[in-house]
Amino acid sequence: MHEANQRLRAGRNRNRRPRVGRLRSDHCLNPVRKYSPSAPQTITVGTLYAGSGSYATSSLPEYAGLKFWINQVNSQGGVYVNAYHKRIKVQLVSYNDQSSPTTATNLYNQLITVNHVNILVADFGSVLTSVAVPLAEENKMLLFDQTGTGASFFSPNNPYIVLTSLPTSGLWPDSLAQYLIQSGKKHVAIVYDTNDFDQSQDTTLVTKLKAAGINPVYNNGVATSTSNYTVILHDIAATNPDAVIELGYPNNDIAFLQALKSSSDHFPMVFTIFPGQLPQLFESNFGGAAGLAGLYTYPAPPLLNRPQVNYGLSLAQFETAYQKSTGQSANFLSVAGYNTGLVIQKTLGTATSLSQLGLRQAVSSFSGKISTLDGTFQINNEGAQIGETLPVGQFSVGSNGNLEVNLVTPLSQ
Known part of the structure; x- marks a missing residue:
């Protein structure tokens, strides 16, 4: 009986050893299992x-x-x-x-x-x-x-x-340059803010225009804090442009368009950036949809579906x-x-x-x-966005009196 008990205990011990060995082996092979951090709250x-x-x-x-x-x-x-x-x-x-x-x-x-x-x-x-x-x-x-x-x-x-x-803003003017070239604009005036956002757009736009044989008749940078464009518009008008491009932030766009409205200057084409992103803001500053009719911009959602x-x-x-x-x-x-x-x-x-x-x-x-x-x-290997591209559109007043935008360059997804 004693020998039987010893054999029984020995058998139990033999049966236990492999299980202990397997547990140790698993732990060594996958130590993260025990120490993996818990999920944050x-x-x-x-x-x-x-x-x-x-x-x-x-x-x-x-x-x-x-x-x-x-x-x-x-x-x-x-x-x-x-x-x-x-x-x-x-x-x-x-x-x-x-x-x-x-x-x-x-x-x-x-x-x-x-x-x-x-x-x-x-x-x-x-x-x-x-x-x-x-x-x-x-x-x-x-x-x-x-x-x-x-x-x-x-x-x-x-x-x-x-x-x-x-x-990335260096890509924005691709559609604008395309439209200027295809519509036969030869005398382009550009005023831009001297910040990363607007300067990179100016660089791309000027490069593409020059590649098409179009040398801007005016191309000057101003401080982002600029709030009075009266003298600048006078200088631009002296160059007799057929397209005027203003590259700035919303406050710059508003100040530029207010100066243009107050002046006697009229240009065949005027383009600014932010009316396409903040149409309600610009309508409130220019007397509704009629005050923006004819203006060119980059339309973005919700104007763009x-x-x-x-x-x-x-x-x-x-x-x-x-x-x-x-x-x-x-x-x-x-x-x-x-x-x-x-x-x-x-x-x-x-x-x-x-x-x-x-x-x-x-x-x-x-x-x-x-x-x-x-x-x-879609991003490139530097993290810059190369999808979500913006077309060029022109504002008009719809039959219901609301602001509408008509695309003049193709929309890509």
Whole structure:
């Protein structure tokens, strides 16, 4: 009996040893299984907005569009995070930079080094984005750049930036140059703001015109803070142009068009950028649709409807939901903010980790594969947007008295 018990215990021991060995082998082969981090309680998205100052009219609707996206995903239980195979609520951390690049520098730094946000999103435009680019690169933090399109932001050695909702500004004038050349404009006058956004457009436009044998009769830069264009218009008129191109921000466009309206100058073609993005703002400044009739611009959603959407809400769905959620009509900047959220959503749903380079690799993996209400999202290897291109259109007054836009160059998805 004693020997039988010993044999029984020995048998049990022999049976146990392989199981212990297998457990140890599994642990050695896959140590992450024991020490894998738990999912965070929230995904923190850090951004800035301009609650006042010269960029507020563009920054606030863009910020509202991003907040709309956060509310949408949180109402569904959160954004799906592939790294943890579950939905996680999104928490917004935001600060008011008051349209000041200096203030923005300090606040971007706070988001990165104090708040330690998971996702960093830039404020509107190139001026307020320009200070975020070197900070993000220095801290190895991927910057989701919404509408800062300056060509100088993108370089082969910086993987920490992705432009989400507009093509890099060096590509914008492709359609404008095409129209000027094809419509036979020979005497083109260009005034541009001396910032990354507008200078890169001027460079592209002048290069393409000269390649077609068209030397601008006027091509001068002015400070972004310029608010009086009376003397500039007088100088332009002296060159007798058949097309006048003003490249600036909304406040510049408004000041330029007000000066033109007050003058006795009339030109066959006048082009400015932001009426196509913020038509309600410009209608309110120029007496409704009739005050903008004949003006050329880059039309953008909602003026521009891109029907081939395979990710996120369609334009009609977005306009209805945004109006219901915010009580405000959508404009392009609210579309841009929502579109940034969609890019973040796809990134988190694709990436296998929340490491910043892991997020960047995820973005590259779906580049060219998703089409939103803003167009086909496609970046180059530097993170610059090369999809979502903008055509040229001309405003007119519809039969119902509303502002309409007629495309004069083809629309690409």
